Amino acid sequence: MADTDSALVIEPTGPQDPSVGTLGTLVGGSVARKLLTFSMPILATSILQSLNTSINAAWIGHLLGPGALTASVNANSLIFLVFGIAAGPGEAVNFFVGQSVGAGDLERAKRITGTAIAAFAAFSLAVTLTGLACVPEVLRAMRTPSDALPLASSYLKVALLAVPATYLYTCLSLSMRGGGNSRSPLWFQFVAVIVDTGLNPLLISGVGPLPALGMAGSALAMVIAQTLTLGAFFVYLRRRRPAAHLTLTPRYLRPDLGLLRKLVVKGFPISLQMVVISTSLLAVVSLVNRYGTLTVAAYGACFQVWSYVQMPAFAVSAAVSSMAAQNIGARRWERVDRIAYAGVLYSVVLTGVLVSLLKVWGRHGFVVFLGKNEEAIAIAEHINDIVSWSFIVFAVSFTLTSVTRATGAVLAPFLITVVGLWLVRVPVAVSLEPVLHADAIFWSTPAASLAILAMTLVYYRRGRWRVTTL
Numbered sequence: 001m002a003d004t005d006s007a008l009v010i011e012p013t014g015p016q017d018p019s020v021g022t023l024g025t026l027v028g029g030s031v032a033r034k035l036l037t038f039s040m041p042i043l044a045t046s047i048l049q050s051l052n053t054s055i056n057a058a059w060i061g062h063l064l065g066p067g068a069l070t071a072s073v074n075a076n077s078l079i080f081l082v083f084g085i086a087a088g089p090g091e092a093v094n095f096f097v098g099q100s101v102g103a104g105d106l107e108r109a110k111r112i113t114g115t116a117i118a119a120f121a122a123f124s125l126a127v128t129l130t131g132l133a134c135v136p137e138v139l140r141a142m143r144t145p146s147d148a149l150p151l152a153s154s155y156l157k158v159a160l161l162a163v164p165a166t167y168l169y170t171c172l173s174l175s176m177r178g179g180g181n182s183r184s185p186l187w188f189q190f191v192a193v194i195v196d197t198g199l200n201p202l203l204i205s206g207v208g209p210l211p212a213l214g215m216a217g218s219a220l221a222m223v224i225a226q227t228l229t230l231g232a233f234f235v236y237l238r239r240r241r242p243a244a245h246l247t248l249t250p251r252y253l254r255p256d257l258g259l260l261r262k263l264v265v266k267g268f269p270i271s272l273q274m275v276v277i278s279t280s281l282l283a284v285v286s287l288v289n290r291y292g293t294l295t296v297a298a299y300g301a302c303f304q305v306w307s308y309v310q311m312p313a314f315a316v317s318a319a320v321s322s323m324a325a326q327n328i329g330a331r332r333w334e335r336v337d338r339i340a341y342a343g344v345l346y347s348v349v350l351t352g353v354l355v356s357l358l359k360v361w362g363r364h365g366f367v368v369f370l371g372k373n374e375e376a377i378a379i380a381e382h383i384n385d386i387v388s389w390s391f392i393v394f395a396v397s398f399t400l401t402s403v404t405r406a407t408g409a410v411l412a413p414f415l416i417t418v419v420g421l422w423l424v425r426v427p428v429a430v431s432l433e434p435v436l437h438a439d440a441i442f443w444s445t446p447a448a449s450l451a452i453l454a455m456t457l458v459y460y461r462r463g464r465w466r467v468t469t470l
Contacts, residue, residue, distance in 0.1 A: 079156070135160075184236070343403070
């Protein structure tokens with residue numbers, strides 16, 4: 001596939017900092033060992049995030065019933081879309097900071113982070129207000145079952161209030177990761193999970209003076225947890241100064257329009273890619289909605305369990321992106337392919353082990369979300385048999401994409417995603433549905449994964465993503 005991306009240009013504007021040897025921690029040493037140690041805190045953070053979502057889904061299912069779980073599947077599909085919008089500029093911050101730190105230009109890294117914080121703050125308010133205005137119409141367009149519609153609406157209207165805190169925390173944690181620190185965000189994620197999961201049953205059912213808020217209570221717990229976590233993170237940055245490029249002073253919080261333009265140019269295709277993924281998921285959920293509450297609940301249970309299966313690939317890919325960015329900034333191109341190969345190996349082995357375990361013991365995971373409903377559990381096991389193996393294929397393409405994006409080559413991965421999800425996944429689901437019924441929807445995921453892998457391999461081998469000027 002020809003590469004139509006322009007190269008990411010990092011031109012050092014500040015003095016070369018003599019401490020860069022301690023900051024560019026991902027540039028030297030054993031690639032395999034450093035990738036493993038750097039990715040483990042990211043994996044632990046992903047586990048905590050998924051545990052948070054899963055525990056809350058379990059509370060909703062057990063306290064409010066299958067209808068509420070169906071509502072959460074539809075609502076969380078939209079929340080995934082809204083939160084995913086931040087992934088584009090956040091990932092741009094990650095590789096801009098990584099390349100700047102690798103090049104020894106801390107002044108630029110500071111200005112990138114400050115500009116991103118200001119932009120995220122303004123953008124998050126716009127997303128929140130727009131989302132609140134569109135909730136009922138979007139849920140109806142998704143064909144959310146009528147019994148789940150009021151619950152999903154009440155959940156979303158509260159959950160959208162968490163967008164500003166979530167966006168800003170994403171920005172800060174990805175900037176820190178780009179600088180080579182993947183441990184600090186882990187501890188704050190732990191705090192968020194404790195607060196969120198602890199408040200969920202209290203606000204859903206009402207305990208003591210707390211009112212019983214139902215689905216809205218679960219969303220309110222998330223808002224409180226995200227806000228407290230962001231506040232704690234700001235205090236930590238001000239008092240401990242864990243990263244030299246995270247300097248939250250008015251001088252750096254004033255947006256640099258030139259850097260903002262570059263963040264938007266590179267971040268926009270990644271955000272569009274997340275929108276493509278999210279809207280594809282919404283389309284799939286709307287198709288699944290045709291088959292009733294039990295099938296939707298079973299699909300939702302699978303989705304929760306699958307999040308754990310995909311976590312190693314996400315964690316390793318995030319580590320690969322930061323490592324590749326710093327090495328590109330330091331002009332250590334000989335290490336970039338080694339980072340990619342090590343990342344693919346780790347992702348495939350870890351994902352393969354989890355897929356095998358899920359095949360043997362998956363039923364126990366589905367019971368957590370579906371209780372003793374044997375019909376729903378049987379549907380979930382059937383869906384899992386069709387889909388789960390494709391996550392190994394996904395792990396390879398996602399890891400390689402993280403390497404290419406670390407150079408700033410963001411357009412080709414976006415186009416590959418569009419083709420895989422909207423020109424393969426959705427058409428496969430729709431065209432085969434008259435013959436395979438609901439199974440066509442589930443088989444569309446492996447079909448898309450294979451198509452995306454084929455295109456990604458061609459792009460990695462033959463694309464011009466390596467053309468980067470520092």
